Structures are given as structure tokens and as C-alpha cells.
Amino acid sequence: MISVEDALSRVFTLCTPLEIETVPLIEAAGRVLAEPVTAQRDQPPFAGSAMDGYGVKGPVAVGQTFTVIGEAGAGNAFAGGVAEGQALRIFTGAPVPEGVDHVVIQEDVTREGDQITIRPELGAGQNIRPAGGDFRKGDVISAPRRLRPVDLGLLAAMNIAEVPVFRRPRVALIATGDELIMPGEDPRPDQIVASSVFALKAMVEAEGGEARVLPIARDSVEQLTEVLKLARGCDVIVTLGGASVGDHDLVAPVTEALGAERAFYKIAMRPGKPFMAGRLFDALMMGLPGNPVSALVCAHLFLLPALRALQGLGCYPAATQSAVLSEPVAANGPRSHYMRAVLEPGGRIRPVSSQDSALIGVLAGADALLIRPQHDPARPEGHEVRYLPL
Ligand SMILES: Nc1nc2c(c(=O)[nH]1)N[C@H]1C(S)=C(S)[C@@H](COP(=O)(O)OP(=O)(O)OC[C@H]3O[C@@H](n4cnc5c(N)ncnc54)[C@H](O)[C@@H]3O)O[C@H]1N2
Numbered sequence: 230m231i232s233v234e235d236a237l238s239r240v241f242t243l244c245t246p247l248e249i250e251t252v253p254l255i256e257a258a259g260r261v262l263a264e265p266v267t268a269q270r271d272q273p274p275f276a277g278s279a280m281d282g283y284g285v286k287g288p289v290a291v292g293q294t295f296t297v298i299g300e301a302g303a304g305n306a307f308a309g310g311v312a313e314g315q316a317l318r319i320f321t322g323a324p325v326p327e328g329v330d331h332v333v334i335q336e337d338v339t340r341e342g343d344q345i346t347i348r349p350e351l352g353a354g355q356n357i358r359p360a361g362g363d364f365r366k367g368d369v370i371s372a373p374r375r376l377r378p379v380d381l382g383l384l385a386a387m388n389i390a391e392v393p394v395f396r397r398p399r400v401a402l403i404a405t406g407d408e409l410i411m412p413g414e415d416p417r418p419d420q421i422v423a424s425s426v427f428a429l430k431a432m433v434e435a436e437g438g439e440a441r442v443l444p445i446a447r448d449s450v451e452q453l454t455e456v457l458k459l460a461r462g463c464d465v466i467v468t469l470g471g472a473s474v475g476d477h478d479l480v481a482p483v484t485e486a487l488g489a490e491r492a493f494y495k496i497a498m499r500p501g502k503p504f505m506a507g508r509l510f511d512a513l514m515m516g517l518p519g520n521p522v523s524a525l526v527c528a529h530l531f532l533l534p535a536l537r538a539l540q541g542l543g544c545y546p547a548a549t550q551s552a553v554l555s556e557p558v559a560a561n562g563p564r565s566h567y568m569r570a571v572l573e574p575g576g577r578i579r580p581v582s583s584q585d586s587a588l589i590g591v592l593a594g595a596d597a598l599l600i601r602p603q604h605d606p607a608r609p610e611g612h613e614v615r616y617l618p619l
């Protein structure tokens with residue numbers, strides 16, 4: 230058995246960033262920017278009013294009067310200039326014309342006809358946003374970068390209509406087992422519902438991948454072979470179950486017969502020991518254990534980091550955080566343990582009582598995986614530990 234760290238670095242050797250494609254900005258949410266892009270204009274592109282009021286030449290004093298000579302609004306610039314003693318009725322977002330260096334908010338003036346008088350409440354601000362105060366033409370957005378909603382807004386403001394992004398990884402998901410049915414079917418007493426594939430599909434999509442759920446492969450060499458062949462053309466092939474040593478655990482022999490090169494099998498971790506990875510049909514192949522918690526823990530630790538690497542985000546383990554134990558934990562054995570745990574107020578963490586890897590209900594009730602390193606000794610309440618947020 231190899232360590233989680235060793236397994237992950239071997240997974241990364243199987244990951245090369247996918248090719249770059251150009252997509253319209255409107256479709257770029259969550260994609261990974263592949264090349265730096267530069268702003269096409271200054272923002273704001275002109276010095277503009279930050280308030281509704283009157284543009285004048287300062288300094289401005291209480292009691293001073295001005296004659297209103299025109300109006301400027303957002304998208305409707307005032308063509309002329311403003312001289313001393315003159316005022317321009319101006320609205321938020323309007324360009325400030327030549328001669329105006331101060332916008333007095335309308336609450337601070339009294340207006341009669343075309344005359345305004347500055348009231349005693351006069352505030353201190355100039356209320357003018359300088360040109361380029363947000364960003365300048367040529368400013369660079371660096372890559373790689375996962376595009377968040379605010380990044381799309383920024384790119385739009387920079388007048389960038391399409392962006393270079395890494396192609397989405399295509400991920401085939403194959404549940405295996407004679408006992409499995411799909412949700413909504415009428416199960417026999419000895420059958421169970423294929424559950425983890427639904428969670429995995431959502432995880433893959435949340436990480437920017439395109440998930441293809443293939444038909445359930447029954448426990449026969451022919452069936453599993455047929456379904457695996459449907460995964461040709463995908464970047465990642467994920468099987469669920471059939472990874473262990475039982476007579477019906479066919480993933481290793483069948484993928485090998487199809488030409489898979491296995492990078493490793495069995496990890497010193499709990500749950501998830503029978504995890505395997507390698508290459509099949511030019512794709513990254515991952516054989517996840519069947520127990521739902523084992524499958525999903527392996528996906529957090531290996532599949533999601535691999536999807537990030539394929540999208541050009543580099544080779545990094547899943548991000549962890551720290552908390553303190555709210556109760557003591559016993560010594561850990563030779564496999565690192567990813568304990569289902571709940572986070573509590575005050576930065577504390579508590580492992581739940583049942584750690585059976587078949588219990589998806591327990592995993593759904595947890596919000597963290599508390600990480601116990603291999604051979605970690607017993608730890609008291611208050612000890613600082615690392616965890617993976619779920
Ligand atoms: N003699 C040994 N037996 C087992 C070992 C071992 O080292 N020696 N390892 C155990 C560990 S640890 C795990 S984890 C499991 C993993 O086994 P498989 O990957 O072969 O998984 P299956 O046997 O196919 O299924 C296990 C369990 O999970 C259920 N399952 C399968 N697929 C799904 C799915 N898509 N959704 C929901 N549930 C699923 C399946 O019905 C079984 O109950 O092996 C141990 N055995």
C-alpha cells in the first residue's frame with residue numbers, strides 16, 4: 230500500500246492540461262482562464278459624477294450662487310464647458326465636462342429657476358470619479374484562474390467578449406454491480422440503489438467537468454468490457470465498485486485486458502483502500518471502491534485535484550483547514566483516516582460515532598473529513614487537527 234501523498238503525485242503524473250478553446254464570455258462561468266487577457270479600455274473611461282447634483286468649478290462656499298446652463302446624464306455627455314459662476318445639472322455616471330472639478334449633491338443646494346445657492350449643509354466630497362480609477366487599458370488578468378461571477382463582470386467591463394479557457398474534462402462515470410438499480414425503479418430485496426454516481430456527477434460538474442453517466446455494468450467480463458468501451462474519447466474514466474479482491478470484483482482484470490496501465494492499487498487510507506488509478510484508452514482511469522463513502526472520499530482526494538490539474542490549475546492536494554478537537558480521539562493505525570466529522574462553534578471539530586464506509590447518510594450529515602495521519606497517536610480534546618471541508 231502506498232500513502233495518499235504518493236498516490237496523488239502518481240495521479241498527477243497522469244494529468245496533462247487539456248487544450249485551450251475560446252468561449253463567449255456569457256458561457257465562461259466556472260471555466261479556467263488559460264491565457265492572460267488585457268483590458269481594452271480604461272474604467273471609468275472618463276472622469277464622471279459619483280452623485281446626482283450640480284457640477285461647478287470649486288472651491289465652493291456656503292451661500293455662493295451659480296447659473297445652471299445645461300444638463301449631463303449617464304450616456305448623455307454635455308457638449309460644452311462650464312465657466313466660473315456656472316453650474317451643470319449632472320446625474321450619477323455622467324461625464325464631467327471641462328471646467329467642472331466639483332459636484333455638489335442636490336441636497337446641498339436650493340434651486341430657484343436657473344439659479345442654485347449652496348446650503349449650509351455643504352459636504353466635503355468632490356464627488357468625481359477619476360478616469361481609469363478602477364483599471365487601465367492594458368491591465369492584465371493573469372492565468373490560470375477559475376472564473377468567478379465577479380471575474381466575468383470585470384472581463385465584461387474590460388470589453389472582452391470571449392476568453393481562452395481550458396477545455397472541460399469529459400468524465401465517464403460507470404457504476405458496476407449486479408445489485409444496483411437506478412433511483413425510482415422497484416428494487417428486489419437483495420438490490421440497492423446506485424447512489425454514489427449521482428454525487429460524483431454533481432462533484433465533477435461543480436469542478437468544471439462534463440460528466441457522462443454510462444449504463445450500470447453488471448458483474449460480467451463481457452458487460453463491463455462493453456460499458457468501458459463506451460467511455461472511449463473521455464479524458465477521465467471512473468468506475469465505481471468491483472475494485473476489491475472478491476470473485477466478482479472485475480475492474481482490475483477487465484481494464485488490464487483492455488490495455489490499461491495501472492499506476493498503483495491500494496492506498497494506506499481509510500476509507501478508500503482499494504482505490505486504483507492508471508491509464509486506459511489514453512484517459513486517466515480511476516477505480517473507486519464501491520462503498521459510497523469510500524468512493525466519495527477518494528473523489529475528494531484524487532478525482533477533484535486531477536480535474537483541476539487537467540484544467541490547468543496545477544497539481545495541488547485538496548485544500549485543508551485546521552480546527553481543535555472537541556473530544557479526545559484514539560490512536561490511529563497504519564492507514565490515514567478521513568473521519569466523518571462535524572464542525573462546531575469556536576473552531577472545534579467532532580468526529581461522528583459511526584465511521585462505517587457504507588453509510589452515505591452519515592457522510593451527508595457531516596461537514597468535514599477530519600484527517601488522522603498514519604500512526605497518529607491518541608490526541609486529547611483541544612489538540613489542533615487538519616480537516617477537509619465538505
Ligand atoms: N477480503 C477483503 N474484502 C474486502 C476488502 C479487502 O481488503 N479484503 N476491502 C474492503 C473495502 S475497504 C472496501 S472499500 C470494499 C470495496 O469493494 P469494491 O470496490 O469491490 O466494491 P463492491 O464490492 O462492488 O461494493 C461494496 C459495497 O458498495 C455498494 N456499492 C457498489 N457500488 C455502489 C454504488 N454505485 N452506489 C451505492 N452503493 C454501491 C455495494 O453494493 C457493496 O455493498 O471491499 C471490502 N472488501
Ligand code: MOO
Pocket residue numbers: 498499500501502503518520522523524586587
Ligand atoms: O477502504 Mo474501505 O473504503 O475502508 O471501506
